[in-house]
Amino acid sequence: MALSALEIYKHLPQKNCGECAVATCLGFAMILIAGEAELADCPYLTKEALAFLGASTTLPMRKVELGYEENPIPLGGEEVLFRHDKRFHSPTAILLRLSSSSGTRGAKEALGALQNAVVERAGEVLAPQGFLVEIEGKQDLDIIEFLVSKNRPPLAVVGGSDELKKASEIIPKEHRTLLAPTNPRDLTSVARLGQPLLIPFRWGQSLKQVAQEIETAVDAGMEDIVLSLGGDWQSGSVLRMLAHLRRLAIVGKEQTLNRPTLYYFPGESPAEQSIKNALAVCRYANAVVMDSLDVSALSPLMVLRSELYADPQKPIQIPPGVYPLGAPGKDSPVILTTNFSLTYFLVSGDIEASSVPSHLLIVDVEGQSVLTAYASGKLTPTRVRKLLESCGIEEKVNHHRLIIPGLVSKISGELAEECGWEIVVGPKDSSRLPAFLHSYSSPKEVHLG
Amino acid sequence: MPSWEEITEGYTLPSAEATPTLEVALGELRLGGRTAMPLFESSPLKVALGLTVLPHLGGLPPTLTVELGGENYVPLKYAQEAVGVGADFLFVPLSFEIEEGESLSSNEIEGAVGLLSELAQLTDLPLIVELSAEKRLLDTLLNAVAGALRGGKDWLGRAEEDTYRTYAAAAQAYDLGVLAQSPMDINLAKQLNILLHSNGIHYERIIHDPLTGGLGYGAQYTFSVIERLRLGALAGDEATSGLILVNSGEAWSGRECYSGQGPLGDPEKRAPLWEAQTAICGIVAGADACALLHPQAFAYVREAVREINAEPEEAV
Numbered sequence: 001m002a003l004s005a006l007e008i009y010k011h012l013p014q015k016n017c018g019e020c021a022v023a024t025c026l027g028f029a030m031i032l033i034a035g036e037a038e039l040a041d042c043p044y045l046t047k048e049a050l051a052f053l054g055a056s057t058t059l060p061m062r063k064v065e066l067g068y069e070e071n072p073i074p075l076g077g078e079e080v081l082f083r084h085d086k087r088f089h090s091p092t093a094i095l096l097r098l099s100s101s102s103g104t105r106g107a108k109e110a111l112g113a114l115q116n117a118v119v120e121r122a123g124e125v126l127a128p129q130g131f132l133v134e135i136e137g138k139q140d141l142d143i144i145e146f147l148v149s150k151n152r153p154p155l156a157v158v159g160g161s162d163e164l165k166k167a168s169e170i171i172p173k174e175h176r177t178l179l180a181p182t183n184p185r186d187l188t189s190v191a192r193l194g195q196p197l198l199i200p201f202r203w204g205q206s207l208k209q210v211a212q213e214i215e216t217a218v219d220a221g222m223e224d225i226v227l228s229l230g231g232d233w234q235s236g237s238v239l240r241m242l243a244h245l246r247r248l249a250i251v252g253k254e255q256t257l258n259r260p261t262l263y264y265f266p267g268e269s270p271a272e273q274s275i276k277n278a279l280a281v282c283r284y285a286n287a288v289v290m291d292s293l294d295v296s297a298l299s300p301l302m303v304l305r306s307e308l309y310a311d312p313q314k315p316i317q318i319p320p321g322v323y324p325l326g327a328p329g330k331d332s333p334v335i336l337t338t339n340f341s342l343t344y345f346l347v348s349g350d351i352e353a354s355s356v357p358s359h360l361l362i363v364d365v366e367g368q369s370v371l372t373a374y375a376s377g378k379l380t381p382t383r384v385r386k387l388l389e390s391c392g393i394e395e396k397v398n399h400h401r402l403i404i405p406g407l408v409s410k411i412s413g414e415l416a417e418e419c420g421w422e423i424v425v426g427p428k429d430s431s432r433l434p435a436f437l438h439s440y441s442s443p444k445e446v447h448l449g
Numbered sequence: 450m451p452s453w454e455e456i457t458e459g460y461t462l463p464s465a466e467a468t469p470t471l472e473v474a475l476g477e478l479r480l481g482g483r484t485a486m487p488l489f490e491s492s493p494l495k496v497a498l499g500l501t502v503l504p505h506l507g508g509l510p511p512t513l514t515v516e517l518g519g520e521n522y523v524p525l526k527y528a529q530e531a532v533g534v535g536a537d538f539l540f541v542p543l544s545f546e547i548e549e550g551e552s553l554s555s556n557e558i559e560g561a562v563g564l565l566s567e568l569a570q571l572t573d574l575p576l577i578v579e580l581s582a583e584k585r586l587l588d589t590l591l592n593a594v595a596g597a598l599r600g601g602k603d604w605l606g607r608a609e610e611d612t613y614r615t616y617a618a619a620a621q622a623y624d625l626g627v628l629a630q631s632p633m634d635i636n637l638a639k640q641l642n643i644l645l646h647s648n649g650i651h652y653e654r655i656i657h658d659p660l661t662g663g664l665g666y667g668a669q670y671t672f673s674v675i676e677r678l679r680l681g682a683l684a685g686d687e688a689t690s691g692l693i694l695v696n697s698g699e700a701w702s703g704r705e706c707y708s709g710q711g712p713l714g715d716p717e718k719r720a721p722l723w724e725a726q727t728a729i730c731g732i733v734a735g736a737d738a739c740a741l742l743h744p745q746a747f748a749y750v751r752e753a754v755r756e757i758n759a760e761p762e763e764a765v
Contacts, residue, residue, distance in 0.1 A: 082680070084673040119712045121665065121705070204450055207460040236757035237453070239488045244457065247489070252462050271722055275749050278726040279757075282672075282733035283488050296714025300664055300723045303705070304730060307669035345666045349704050 003053075005029040011053055013044040061249040061258045063090065064196050064224045066129075066155045066176045073129050073155065075226060075286040076260030081250050084312050090260075091309040092280075093129040093287040094301065095155055097266070100139040104146045111150055113293040119302060122341050123319050126302040132264075132289055135159030135167070144170050153177060156198055156262070161186035168193040178226055178262075184213065191217040196224035198262060201241075203233040211256045226287070227257075230264035235276065238263070239283045246284040260286035270297035281305050315367030316341035322391045323348065326357035330398040333358045333440060335426065335433075336384065337405060338365045338373050347430045354434035359396060363387045370405045379408060381418035388419055403440070405430075453491055468685040473653050473692050473737075476575040476602070478537055480692055480737045486679060487733050493758040497738040498751055499538035499577065500531035501698050504564055510707040512720055516743060525567050530744075535751065538575045539568060540696070540740035545582040545590065553586055558593050565597040577604040577628055577656065577694070577740065584612050591619045600624030604656055613641060617648035626654045628694070633660045633670045635677045635689075642688045656692040656738065663700035664727045671695065672734045679735035695731030697750075698742030700724040721745035729753065 008029040015025070020041040022028040031037040039045060039053055063077025074090040098110050110131070119126040133143060133154040144167050147154055156178035157167045164179045164186075171177050173194070180198035181190045191197055197217050201210050214225055227245070229238050242261055249258035263285035265276045270290070274297035277288040281304055290298060310316055318339045325348055337347045339362045351358050363383055365373035373379035388394070388402075400421040404412060406428035416423045427436045465485075472482035475497050487494055506514050506522050518527065528539055543561050545553060568576055576598060582590055595605055606628025608616035613629070620627045627650050631638040638659050645655055659678065662671045675693055682690035700706050706723040707716050724746035728739045732750070741747040 082673075082676050083669070084677055116712070204456075206451065206456050206458060208458065211460070234756075234759065235753075236488070236494070236759070239757065240453075240491065241456075243486075243488045244462070247462055248460055252460075254460065257460065271718065271749065272752075274722050275725055275729065275753050278729045279733065279753060282730060294714065294718070295712065296716075296719035297722060299705075299713040299719060300726045303665045303723075304668065304726050307665065308672065308730075310669055312669070312673055342662070342667050342670075345703060349666075349702060352704055 003033075005033055008032060008053060011045075011049040012042065013046075015044065017044070019043055060253060061246070062223075062225075062260065064176075064178075064226055064260050066093070066178065066196070068175055072176075075262075078246070078284075079250070081247060083308060087311045087313065088309045090286065092285055092305050093155070094277075094298070094305070095130060095132040095262075095287055095289045096128055096293050097132045097134060097264075097289050097291050098143065098154075100133065100135040100141070100143050100159075102143070104142050107143045107146050110293065111147070111152060114152070117293055117295050117298055119299055121303070122316060122344075124306060126299075126306055128290070128293070128298065128302070129287075130155040132156040132158065133167075135163045138163070141166050141170060148172065156180060158182060158198070161189050164190050165193060168195055171195070176224075180228065187213055187216050188220045191220035191222035194222075196226065197222050198226050198228050201227045201229045203237070207257060214256050214259065226260045226262050228262040228264060230262075230289075231266050235265070235279075238265075239279055242280060242284045262287040262289070264289040266291060270294035273297065274301050277301055278304055281308065317364075317367040318344040318362050320362045320364040320387060320391070322393050322396065323360040323362060324357075325351050325360055326355065328357040328359050328396075330396070332356075332397065333403055333437060334361060334393060334397060334399075334401065335359070335403045336361045336363060337430075338363055338368060338370050338379060340365075340367050340369045340373075343369045347433070350430045350433040351437070354437040356434075356437040356440075358437065359393060361387060361391065361393060361402075371407050374408045374411070379411070381411060381415045384415060385419045388421065467683040468690070470679070470682045470690045471653050471692075475656075475692070475738060476538055476573070481690075483679070483683070483735070485683070486676070487735055488757075494732070494754055496732050496736065496754060497537040498747060498754065499540045499738065499740045500534070500536040500744070500747055501540045501542065501696075501740050501742045502528045502531060502568065504541075504543060504561065510701060510720075512707045512716055513701060513743060516745070524564055525571060528568055528571055532572045532574060534744065534747065536574065536747070538577055538738065538740075539572070540577045540579065540698075541565065541568065542579045542581065543594070545580070545586055547586070553589055558590060561590075562593050562597045565594065569597065569599050569603070575602050575604065577606075577738075579607050579628055580605070581607070584615070587612060587615045591615060595619045595623040595625060598623060598625055604628050606630060606656075607658065608641070608645060610637070610641060613644050614648055617645055617650050620654070621649050626656060628658060629655050630658045630660060633662065633667065633674055635659075635674050635681070638674065638678060639681070639686070639688050642691065646688065652687060652691040654691075656694045658694045658696060661695045661697060661699040661727065661731060663697075663703045663706060664723050664730070665705050666699075666703040668727055668730045672730050675731060675734035675736055692737040693735065694738045694740065695728065695736040696740045697724050697728035697731065697746065698740060700727040700746075701742060721749060725749040725753075 009026050012025040020028050059077050061076050061078050064075045065072040067073045080086045131154040153171045153175045158180040178198040179190050179195045248254040263280040270292050365378040402421045403424045403426040409425040412423040467484045470481045470483045478497050604626035607630040629641050631641050659674045662668045678689045700723050707720040721743045724743050728750045
């Protein structure tokens with residue numbers, strides 16, 4: 001959005017009624033810019049103001065939502081080229097390709113695999129989004145009926161116009177599914193089916209031709225359009241085209257080609273496909289396709305996607321509490337660190353590397369690292385005491401010894417007083433934890449040795 | 450087949466004024482000289498891919514230990530294989546850890562120097578040597594290590610905020626490039642380069658590792674720091690226009706890279722992909738060189754870069 005909060009404010013009613021849930025109109029203008037409110041939230045906008053602000057607050061890149069409205073899977077709607085400029089909004093969807101020839105048995109297996117391919121990490125659930133079904137030739141649509149009966153309608157269907165018409169009758173109207181006609185001549189008829197359209201952008205087609213196809217679909221009444229690129233392209237050209245399309249939308253303010261993209265490179269091993277898809281995720285693809293649900297190829301891709309789409313302005317936080325590492329017992333060490341995700345990962349990794357079972361205590365300091373939290377006054381004895389009292393560690397151990405990061409050795413006296421625990425100052429650098437824990441957990445051996 | 454110009458006709462972007470990043474030789478390769486972000490223009494994706502040669506395999510996850518040869522691991526033999534599979538450079542991490550109050554044994558130093566001399570004799574490829582040692586050890590170490598390297602070709606670090614002077618002096622005395630490292634922060638990265646520069650090291654002679662976060666362990670910070678360094682350089686900031694290195698071996702410091710079965714899948718298959726995608730993340734952000742640890746991760750990235758740079762007719 002090009003307008004400043006003040007410029008927007010000039011067009012608002014300026015009555016500070018608070019009905020938009022923000023106390024003042026200037027406040028409303030500011031959250032509009034941040035993308036946290038919509039113009040429709042203001043009941044008193046004049047038609048002229050709505051038209052003016054509407055035009056200048058539209059996203060430079062269109063967004064297409066798939067799935068059910070309650071739980072939409074958004075593609076696109078991005079505002080920036082670089083995540084540090086603001087953030088990326090709609091994590092690249094990962095689709096699993098199913099061919100109609102695999103039949104309902106194949107679909108059943110794939111559905112099982114899809115449901116198993118769920119990874120929980122750092123308080124986030126990572127999973128593939130759903131299926132892309134390819135109908136080869138004139139097949140019956142058992143596979144789509146099966147997926148609908150299991151309440152996992154496909155997110156995309158590729159096929160001839162007759163098959164797509166039948167598919168659109170099987171798929172519930174309120175479920176948004178991309179329909180992709182294999183023959184470009186069927187664009188108009190498929191666009192009229194009322195479902196979003198997946199238009200293939202073939203290698204060798206010019207952007208002019210693609211823009212014409214998009215306009216044809218829009219004329220037929222379908223605004224929700226995604227472009228698919230892949231297989232027939234040279235791998236460098238397709239990545240460059242993904243970048244070019246995104247830049248046309250964001251920098252060039254282009255209004256026709258500013259559509260989300262789906263990247264599909266078929267016929268590769270799961271590993272090669274995972275690598276290609278990783279490149280596409282880094283270079284702006286809004287959806288990617290895997291031919292097989294091999295979790296070892298899928299898991300790095302899901303983690304990569306979650307990282308690049310994380311909000312760079314918010315540190316990733318780990319929920320506070322006790323984390324058992326390596327089946328700790330009553331006399332295992334209790335180690336404290338902060339809830340910044342990187343801190344947690346480093347410290348937990350180093351504890352695991354030590355093979356000394358431990359209880360890791362995570363204190364909420366609003367996602368800051370140890371030293372930052374100390375410097376900003378967030379890592380306080382009170383916060384640590386409250387955590388000790390509320391997290392249930394008292395029942396898990398038979399001692400009151402807390403190991404704290406060496407960087408905050410200064411607070412050990414105050415902390416001991418506040419909590420009534422004995423405070424042990426650990427190493428300054430978590431990479432020293434294994435050595436520290438070995439001598440800490442078996443002091444006798446150290447004496448003998 | 451139509452050309453890129455024909456395909457994009459009518460839908461081009463205004464060409465932005467950009468200051469090219471510094472063009473620097475790393476062995477046979479000429480790196481840098483970028484005028485746009487990676488894959489934003491039709492020029493090839495220029496990146497040097499190196500393999501890490503460890504002096505020994507202590508402390509590595511079992512998957513990786515086995516892959517690198519296990520008990521039969523001999524650094525020199527491994528380096529030979531790395532040259533054979535087409536590494537563009539060799540990355541040699543040397544770690545010296547001693548307890549407080551003790552001093553380095555001459556055996557340890559001789560061992561490191563011996564390895565470097567042998568590597569220098571084995572291959573013409575440039576060596577990038579990363580010392581991990583406390584500041585107080587550098588006086589003893591640096592002359593010996595720098596003396597074993599080849600002036601005009603090899604690189605030595607890691608120069609950090611508190612050690613850059615020592616490294617700058619050694620680099621000048623032995624005509625070496627400097628490997629600089631800053632803790633995932635664009636301002637500290639830039640500042641360190643400026644400090645090295647004011648201590649007599651040209652920006653062309655600095656390769657900067659802005660600290661690589663493995664996938665799931667901060668890769669997004671590395672990605673954004675590198676993008677910002679590159680954008681700064683393209684906008685004319687000389688201090689950030691030198692080479693950038695990512696060390697994707699850092700992927701292995703997160704246990705999800707290699708641990709157990711379960712929802713993350715077969716670790717033997719997953720781990721090299723985990724590292725390769727860590728590398729890709731850095732390369733797409735704009736890194737000029739990438740040091741890889743797992744040979745299969747190296748093979749994946751090498752193939753991906755080859756395909757990207759292939760002419761359309763060779764691609765299929």
